Structure formats: structure tokens, C-alpha cells
Amino acid sequence: MVRAPDPAPAEAPDGISASAARAARDLRVVFSRLRRRIREVARDEDLTPSQVSALTLVGKHGAATASALASAEGVRPQSMAAILAALEQHGLIRRSPDPADGRRQLVALTESGRERIEDDRQVREEWLARALADRYTEDERRTLIEAFALLERLTRQ
Incomplete structure (x- = not known):
């Protein structure tokens, strides 16, 4: 089910466009949810x-x-x-x-700690790759890859 987009915030901070404020909010929310979901996948219950x-x-x-x-x-x-x-x-x-x-x-x-980290990383990556393969078309995955390239700029100083 496709969710209707939330309306843009009523007011953006001074000097920031409404689209930038909305993108920031949506990005934060989606990444928080994705991070939470990825954590659930790992075997960190103990x-x-x-x-x-x-x-x-x-x-x-x-x-x-x-x-x-x-x-x-x-x-x-x-x-x-x-x-x-x-x-x-x-x-x-x-x-x-x-x-x-x-x-x-x-x-x-x-050695057990190293294995634990690597096993958890592999489980998370496999879950994410499977979810991307199952839920998105090839064109949508290419769009995500292009978006990630844009988001990479946020991480550069």
C-alpha cells in the first residue's frame, strides 16, 4: 500500500526551503525506522x-x-x-x-567477539539485500542507488 505523502511543514526555519525541511524530516524518520528494523534482525537479544x-x-x-x-x-x-x-x-x-x-x-x-560482530553484520546485510530484492524493482533499486550517491554528500565535511 502506497502512503499519501505528508503535507509539508507549515513553516520552515528561516532561510530553509519547505522542501529541504520536509526532506530532512522524512529522511530522519525513515533512517530511524530502518535502523530500528535492522537492529531487530540481528541476534542481539542477549x-x-x-x-x-x-x-x-x-x-x-x-x-x-x-x-x-x-x-x-x-x-x-x-x-x-x-x-x-x-x-x-x-x-x-x-x-x-x-x-x-x-x-x-x-x-x-x-575471537568470539569478532565472530559475533561479523555474523551480525552479515545477517543484517542479507536481510536488507533480500528486502530490497523482494520489495523493489530493478529500476527502483537503481533509483535508490542514485539517491544514496546524493546522500553521500551529506556525510562529507
Whole structure:
């Protein structure tokens, strides 16, 4: 079922066209829904969103201190300590002394943690590829690819 487009916002902020304001709102809503749906697809039921986020962060950036992870995630060090304790209990991370400063510990992924991240990524990508194949025509997928190229400009500084 095709949904009728929502009316444009009554007023856009000064200096911003109504179409830009609407595109911004629609983009935010769609990406939020898509992100939520993709999260549902992964097998993260035994981890909280904060734990998944911290695990992913360690996977992307490599070994880091708990305080660096807390800063990157925007949480208190005590909260990050609890998150890391849970991840360690699941066998997804390990802690080891920092070679540069033995008083600190570095958090790194275990092999199980690496596999977990890769498996979850693959499940998400397969779901998304299947959904795109099942719900869109070839022409519609090409249109999406063209739109993504335009959206890529938003990510450039």
C-alpha cells in the first residue's frame, strides 16, 4: 500500500526551503525506522543496545581503554565499566595491561567477539539485500542507488 505523502511543514526555519525541511524530516524518520528494523534482525537479544554499541566500537577502532570507550560513547566511566563487565562475561572482550601504562587496561575483542560482530553484520546485510530484492524493482533499486550517491554528500565535511 502506497502512503499519501505528508503535507509539508507549515513553516520552515528561516532561510530553509519547505522542501529541504520536509526532506530532512522524512529522511530522519525513515533512517530511524530502518535502523530500528535492522537492529531487530540481528541476534542481539542477549545484549543491550549499549553493549552492542560498545562491542561494535571496539571492533571498529581496536583495543582501547575503558575511559576512552566511555568518552566515545558519551557515557559515564561507571556505566562503561558495567557494559564491559557484561561483555566480558559473555566472552566477547578481554582486558589486558596497557603496554604503555601498566596501570591501565586495554579492552579488545576476543575471537568470539569478532565472530559475533561479523555474523551480525552479515545477517543484517542479507536481510536488507533480500528486502530490497523482494520489495523493489530493478529500476527502483537503481533509483535508490542514485539517491544514496546524493546522500553521500551529506556525510562529507
